[in-house]
Amino acid sequence: MATAMAPDGPRTLNGSPARRTREALIGRAFFVAALVSVIITVFIIFTVLEQAVEFVLSVDLSQLVAQGWFPRRGMFDIATLVIGTLMVTAIAMLIAGPIGLLSAIYLAEYASARIRGIVKPILEILAGIPSVVLGFFALTFINPNVVQALVPGAKGFNLAAAAIAVGILTIPLVATISEDSMKAVPLALREASYGLGARRVTTATRVVVPAAVSGIVAAIILGISRAVGETMVVAIAAGASGGSLRSVNPFEPGQTMTAAMAALATGSDQVAGDTSAFKSLFFIGLLLFVITLVLNMVGDAFVRRVRRAY
Amino acid sequence: MIEDARTPKGDPVTTDTQTPATREVRIGADAIEAGANRAIVEDMAALPSAVSLRDVNLYYGSFRAVRDVTIDIPKNRITAIIGPSGCGKSTLIRSINRMNDLIPSARVEGEMLFQGENVYADYVDPVEVRRRIGMVFQKPNPFPKSIHDNIAFGPRVNGARGNLDNLVESCLRRAAIWDEVKDKLGESGLALSGGQQQRLCIARAIATEPDMILMDEPCSSLDPRSTLQIEELMAELKEKYTIVIVTHNMQQAARASDFTVFLNMDDDRAGYVVEQGPTAQIFTNPTNQMTEDYVSGRFG
Amino acid sequence: MASSSTSVTTVAVRRTLAGHGPDWRGIVFGLLLLGSLVATLGILVTLLADQLVRGIPVYQERGLDFLTSRLSSNPATAGIGQGIVGSIIMGILVAILCFPLGILTAVYLEEYAPDNRVTRFINVNIRNLAGVPSIVYGLLGLTVFVAFFAFLGFPNNGRNIIAGALTLTALILPIVIITSAEALRAVPRSLREGGYGVGASRWQVTRKLVLPAARSGILTGTILALARALGETAPLLLAGAILGTFSSPGGLESILTGPYTVLPMTVYDWSRKPQEEFRELTSAAIIALLLITVSFNALAVLLRNRYQKQ
Numbered sequence: 001m002a003t004a005m006a007p008d009g010p011r012t013l014n015g016s017p018a019r020r021t022r023e024a025l026i027g028r029a030f031f032v033a034a035l036v037s038v039i040i041t042v043f044i045i046f047t048v049l050e051q052a053v054e055f056v057l058s059v060d061l062s063q064l065v066a067q068g069w070f071p072r073r074g075m076f077d078i079a080t081l082v083i084g085t086l087m088v089t090a091i092a093m094l095i096a097g098p099i100g101l102l103s104a105i106y107l108a109e110y111a112s113a114r115i116r117g118i119v120k121p122i123l124e125i126l127a128g129i130p131s132v133v134l135g136f137f138a139l140t141f142i143n144p145n146v147v148q149a150l151v152p153g154a155k156g157f158n159l160a161a162a163a164i165a166v167g168i169l170t171i172p173l174v175a176t177i178s179e180d181s182m183k184a185v186p187l188a189l190r191e192a193s194y195g196l197g198a199r200r201v202t203t204a205t206r207v208v209v210p211a212a213v214s215g216i217v218a219a220i221i222l223g224i225s226r227a228v229g230e231t232m233v234v235a236i237a238a239g240a241s242g243g244s245l246r247s248v249n250p251f252e253p254g255q256t257m258t259a260a261m262a263a264l265a266t267g268s269d270q271v272a273g274d275t276s277a278f279k280s281l282f283f284i285g286l287l288l289f290v291i292t293l294v295l296n297m298v299g300d301a302f303v304r305r306v307r308r309a310y
Numbered sequence: 311m312i313e314d315a316r317t318p319k320g321d322p323v324t325t326d327t328q329t330p331a332t333r334e335v336r337i338g339a340d341a342i343e344a345g346a347n348r349a350i351v352e353d354m355a356a357l358p359s360a361v362s363l364r365d366v367n368l369y370y371g372s373f374r375a376v377r378d379v380t381i382d383i384p385k386n387r388i389t390a391i392i393g394p395s396g397c398g399k400s401t402l403i404r405s406i407n408r409m410n411d412l413i414p415s416a417r418v419e420g421e422m423l424f425q426g427e428n429v430y431a432d433y434v435d436p437v438e439v440r441r442r443i444g445m446v447f448q449k450p451n452p453f454p455k456s457i458h459d460n461i462a463f464g465p466r467v468n469g470a471r472g473n474l475d476n477l478v479e480s481c482l483r484r485a486a487i488w489d490e491v492k493d494k495l496g497e498s499g500l501a502l503s504g505g506q507q508q509r510l511c512i513a514r515a516i517a518t519e520p521d522m523i524l525m526d527e528p529c530s531s532l533d534p535r536s537t538l539q540i541e542e543l544m545a546e547l548k549e550k551y552t553i554v555i556v557t558h559n560m561q562q563a564a565r566a567s568d569f570t571v572f573l574n575m576d577d578d579r580a581g582y583v584v585e586q587g588p589t590a591q592i593f594t595n596p597t598n599q600m601t602e603d604y605v606s607g608r609f610g
Numbered sequence: 611m612a613s614s615s616t617s618v619t620t621v622a623v624r625r626t627l628a629g630h631g632p633d634w635r636g637i638v639f640g641l642l643l644l645g646s647l648v649a650t651l652g653i654l655v656t657l658l659a660d661q662l663v664r665g666i667p668v669y670q671e672r673g674l675d676f677l678t679s680r681l682s683s684n685p686a687t688a689g690i691g692q693g694i695v696g697s698i699i700m701g702i703l704v705a706i707l708c709f710p711l712g713i714l715t716a717v718y719l720e721e722y723a724p725d726n727r728v729t730r731f732i733n734v735n736i737r738n739l740a741g742v743p744s745i746v747y748g749l750l751g752l753t754v755f756v757a758f759f760a761f762l763g764f765p766n767n768g769r770n771i772i773a774g775a776l777t778l779t780a781l782i783l784p785i786v787i788i789t790s791a792e793a794l795r796a797v798p799r800s801l802r803e804g805g806y807g808v809g810a811s812r813w814q815v816t817r818k819l820v821l822p823a824a825r826s827g828i829l830t831g832t833i834l835a836l837a838r839a840l841g842e843t844a845p846l847l848l849a850g851a852i853l854g855t856f857s858s859p860g861g862l863e864s865i866l867t868g869p870y871t872v873l874p875m876t877v878y879d880w881s882r883k884p885q886e887e888f889r890e891l892t893s894a895a896i897i898a899l900l901l902i903t904v905s906f907n908a909l910a911v912l913l914r915n916r917y918q919k920q
Binding site for chain 3: 019022023026027029030031033034035036037038040041043044047048051098099102103105106110119121122123124125126128129130131132133134135136137139140141168171199200201202204205222225228229230231232235236258261262265266281282285288289292293295296297299300
């Protein structure tokens with residue numbers, strides 16, 4: 001066979017230079033677009049960090065361990081807010097966890113296509129309800145009819161009612177992620193179980209759920225993160241916008257980290273930026289950012305484990 | 311014999327597969343009896359080569375998929391690349407038109423010359439390479455567009471303007487599918503049958519007026535009748551184009567190709583060329599024992 | 611040699627195969643599952659019914675007037691007109707700012723980006739941003755966007771609807787990127803290979819083959835993200851939407867640069883008012899808000915179903 005021509009021959013495979021430069025420019029423009037998301041993170045971190053540090057430097061450390069959170073009076077007891085957040089999150093997950101998980105099991109293992117076609121849109125509608133709506137519902141319905149019915153001494157504003165509403169808000173998230181991870185379990189596992197004569201309940205609880213446990217853990221963690229970050233429900237239904245004493249009673253008015261931030265923002269000194277009260281806004285924000293960041297990274301790690309397993 | 315009608319040179323390679331031993335005897339006997347078919351063993355050395363590979367090694371990351379390949383692919387002929395599953399046939403063929411560039415870990419060492427130019431030289435635009443070297447895939451993949459737009463897409467992205475109806479018709483005719491689709495050019499390409507879709511993809515591949523067409527097991531998802539149609543098509547197409555076909559169907563290689571490259575792999579799973587040569591020779595009188603074992607079905 | 615206690619009679623075999631009586635565990639479990647679904651459904655129905663009961667009388671009494679009136683401290687004349695106008699403009703601005711940026715970033719990440727550390731970092735960063743509580747984005751909005759406009763001398767201390775739109779854009783950008791990237795990933799590789807095979811460049815393959823194929827998924831994701839943005843309150847509390855009454859002279863410039871509010875903010879505002887009359891106004895406003903968000907969600911679900919049928 002004739003051998004190939006010498007490499008110094010004519011160059012015909014170079015294509016059109018105009019096309020190549022255009023492609024390169026487009027690629028670079030996209031890269032810049034993608035960097036915007038990084039820039040946003042940088043901005044968040046820097047702005048929050050700067051003011052948060054200023055706050056910490058400007059207050060006396062004793063103010064951080066006070067009787068309660070009363071920013072306008074100079075009392076910045078962080079523990080109050082953290083306890084409030086914990087209480088709301090705990091009660092919320094007591095609702096969202098079981099209901100979300102059980103709904104997911106039903107959808108993944110039991111439901112016919114018709115029922116799934118009805119229930120999934122309902123979950124999506126629930127997920128799309130703005131939090132102010134749920135906050136108002138907590139204040140005007142859940143509180144009088146549920147909380148005060150069960151606990152006669154509860155006040156008109158309390159954390160428990162807010163927490164129940166936050167739980168309701170979180171159900172779709174927990175249900176969706178759990179269901180996705182259960183659906184990812186291969187059919188072969190279920191068939192093996194049924195083939196051995198197991199009933200549906202056994203297959204669902206002893207085979208599918210354990211196989212999907214990474215995703216379920218992810219759902220719970222991400223649900224917790226959502227509950228921690230919820231603002232408006234607590235702002236409306238839990239009262240205490242001026243401040244609250246440190247307490248572990250959920251049937252009294254209280255504040256979470258997020259609601260405290262909202263309260264600071266709507267106060268009369270929102271325009272003046274130099275008071276300690278205002279700067280505490282950033283301190284809480286930083287705390288919140290870090291907590292949810294950690295929760296989300298852990299949750300995402302579990303979601304990735306689900307994907308890798310199958 | 312059906313074979314005669316389909317191989318223009320009257321190459322009497324039989325495709326009968328009763329038992330390996332019987333077949334061997336019949337091949338040999340026919341070859342001797344057919345006698346003066348000097349076309350069986352063309353003077354391949356005189357043919358210009360469309361693509362020359364010299365010491366080509368292909369890697370995915372640190373895994374070597376193809377080892378020390380040196381072959382010449384003759385112009386305007388059909389070259390079949392055969393070998394057992396996983397020995398790197400697809401990898402090899404996809405490296406010719408730089409489709410492997412799309413895989414981030416893919417790496418090429420060695421020289422790959424297409425009509426004299428190194429396909430992997432720095433100045434080369436892979437987009438231009440793929441215009442000049444068309445590809446037909448294992449599973450037909452027409453675009454979710456009309457039949458007309460399927461054909462017109464290639465020329466358009468390469469700068470063609472204006473009315474392309476004539477080009478579309480000519481490509482569909484050359485792909486032997488014009489009569490079946492001429493009344494429904496506006497319908498979706500996905501509405502055709504499997505065999506029709508693959509012929510559509512062939513028409514699509516020739517629309518950019520390439521010099522070479524690569525086919526990666528184009529008939530493996532088709533029924534026998536469509537397979538036959540495509541093999542007939544290939545025989546017509548080779549007048550204008552160089553064709554390289556990867557196939558794990560040995561009978562297809564034997565009846566449809568002029569030149570065959572046999573690839574095998576060792577325990578390191580790197581494919582290497584065992585033997586290359588005119589098809590008739592590879593199948594009737596291979597020089598390598600492994601080749602003979604493979605073509606007679608003893609392994610693979 | 612077989613012991614008589616395990617003699618294989620047909621009766622014994624039949625009993626083993628048919629089980630030992632009703633499957634109590636399974637029944638209880640099934641009831642639990644059904645119960646959680648019913649609970650979810652019941653909560654949703656209760657919520658909607660509650661708001662409808664409270665709020666519809668307002669529409670019956672005041673009808674269109676309620677939709678067009680501005681905010682006022684007098685419940686008899688207060689209306690959601692300003693909130694609706696604000697939400698519409700906000701929606702348009704957010705769509706313009708967020709969708710191109712988000713979709714192009716997704717295109718970069720899925721079609722262009724090499725698999726290296728920078729790309730992985732961007733991906734991780736976006737996932738983390740998606741989990742940051744919305745009120746933290748309010749901090750970003752306040753210190754970056756509002757401050758930017760204030761610095762340039764805009765009226766109202768920089769608290770205008772553009773700054774608010776930028777804040778909400780930052781909030782939903784990660785969601786748009788993630789859902790668009792998923793839609794792009796769902797496009798089969800064979801389509802791209804066909805395009806590259808005829809000598810199309812990467813941008814040509816992306817624009818003419820991949821994006822059209824991913825169109826439905828991208829659309830669904832962006833509509834859902836927009837619905838979320840329209841329901842948000844917390845970030846705007848910080849980034850400048852007005853609580854309480856205000857008036858603006860009208861005209862495009864004052865709308866874009868002057869004080870503004872959005873519908874969920876109106877809901878929040880009214881929910882804090884002690885007067886009983888404002889309770890029903892709040893419910894009426896909630897009905898309007900739910901109509902908007904639910905119809906967006908329904909539109910997205912319809913689009914997705916149509917896409918899946920194809």
